[in-house]
Amino acid sequence: MTGTAHPPRLPGRPRSQEVDVAILGAALDLLIERGASETSIEQVAQRAGVTRATVYRRFPDKTALLIQAIESVHQDHAPDALEWPDLDHMLDHWATYLSDPRNRRMLRRLYGAVDDYPELLRAYRDSHGGRRAVAEHATLRRSREHGRLPRDRDLNVVQEMLSGAVLHHLGAYADTEGADSVRGYFLAILRQVGCRIS
Amino acid sequence: MTGTAHPPRLPGRPRSQEVDVAILGAALDLLIERGASETSIEQVAQRAGVTRATVYRRFPDKTALLIQAIESVHQDHAPDALEWPDLDHMLDHWATYLSDPRNRRMLRRLYGAVDDYPELLRAYRDSHGGRRAVAEHATLRRSREHGRLPRDRDLNVVQEMLSGAVLHHLGAYADTEGADSVRGYFLAILRQVGCRIS
Structure with a gap:
């Protein structure tokens, strides 16, 4: 720290x-490369070409x-991407997202x-995951209304199942x-819940 | 135990x-406390009271x-714990296991x-996860045979769903x-698959 007051930042x-x-x-x-515990301010400064x-x-x-890095990236592909007219579009979006290593x-x-x-997962959920969950729920509800999901399915539980399916995929399938x-993976999962979708 | 009954310790x-x-x-x-990347041989030696x-x-x-540490602990609560007469016993076992922080x-x-x-997750799967998956599959198959799961369920997919449900629980629910x-969480998940279980 220099101790000098902040210079007027006009230009x-x-x-x-x-x-x-x-x-x-x-x-x-x-x-993404090293994980939170292996990342230091020193390394960030070096890579960004600035001083600590x-x-x-x-x-x-x-x-x-x-936290800000996570929030900044999730403000980018924000609102528009988080509405799906139906399950197929939702699956397409997930498939695209989860096929990117x-x-x-x-x-x-x-x-x-x-x-x-x-705090990091919380920042992700607050900035993105929460809105995504709302959009997912709306899509599932419409699907149930249209008879593509059995009436007695508990959508909150189905949603938890789908979140789990994402995590399982991240750990058990190759990034390639x-x-x-x-998409086929999620289709198969949804079919077990009695979902009529092809 | 006192050790007196034991023969004198050879070399x-x-x-x-x-x-x-x-x-x-x-x-x-x-x-468990710090994670793999934050664990060093130095720390292990110190905690075990030996030299590096x-x-x-x-x-x-x-x-x-x-890897050996993971394998050693999973050789302990091994074969007997990995057979369940029915879904209820399987859920009981999971519930006990997953309520231990x-x-x-x-x-x-x-x-x-x-x-x-x-290598660490692989060691877990090789020493434990693989056998557990076999036992799970057998339990699910028997449940389907006994009419507790719809006939057209794909047990491999159901199993993936359950693995995902474990991961989701680990990340979204408190360790307390x-x-x-x-148990209630997994029951709710299984009911979405059409499982008749209470």
Whole structure:
């Protein structure tokens, strides 16, 4: 810390945003590559091409930085992607998302850090998972109304099952699975619940 | 036990076994507490009360040590626990297992390390998970034969669903959930598959 007061940041605003983007991007990359416990502010600074002091001036600690990195990426592919007219579209979206190795690895990192950095999974759920869950529930409810799911299914439980199916897929299937294969996996799961879908 | 009845200890074989037990126990504790990447041979030696050289004489590296620690604990509660006369007994067993915070944390550590130490989850599956999967499949098949599961259910897929349900529970529920609550969770899941069980 220099101790000098913050200089008036008139001309630097855009540059400052670029620095933010670089830092958050580097943090997210390192989280995905190495996991939260193996990521340090030092490494983030190095990869972003800034000094540690620059990082610390913006983010009080590693956890706060990683939380913002997670939130920033999930603000990007946000609202529009989270509405599906029907189950088929929902499955297509999941299949696309889960056939991207980077997404898979990020989810594994968040769940893998749940004992040491529970804030990260919470940030993901708050910024993205929660809205996704609402959209999923709406899609499942419409499917049940349209007779594609048996009337007596408990949608909250079905949703928990599907979340579990995602986790199982992340751990038991290779990251090289294509979207078709991922889609087939979820189709098979939904059929066990009595879902009529092809 | 006093040890007086035992023949005098020949040159160190039994003591050597004690050292093994201490090292493997310390390794497992650290894996559960801190995770694989935050565990070092140094820490294991310290906790087991031996030198690093003693550890390295028995285990070439950290991964090999952690693998043996996982295998050793799963050889303990082995064959007898892995046969269930029916679904109810299987659920009881799962509920007991998954209401123990130490088991939950260990499973999370294995899945959480899947990108950096895939050998650990593999060791768990080879030493325990594989046999458990066989026992589960047999139990599900009998349940279907007895009409408790619809005939057209794909048991392999149901099994994947249940594995996913375990993972979801590990991440979404508190480690303080009692066995009854865990059992209720799996009951609800099984009912969505059309399982007749109370």
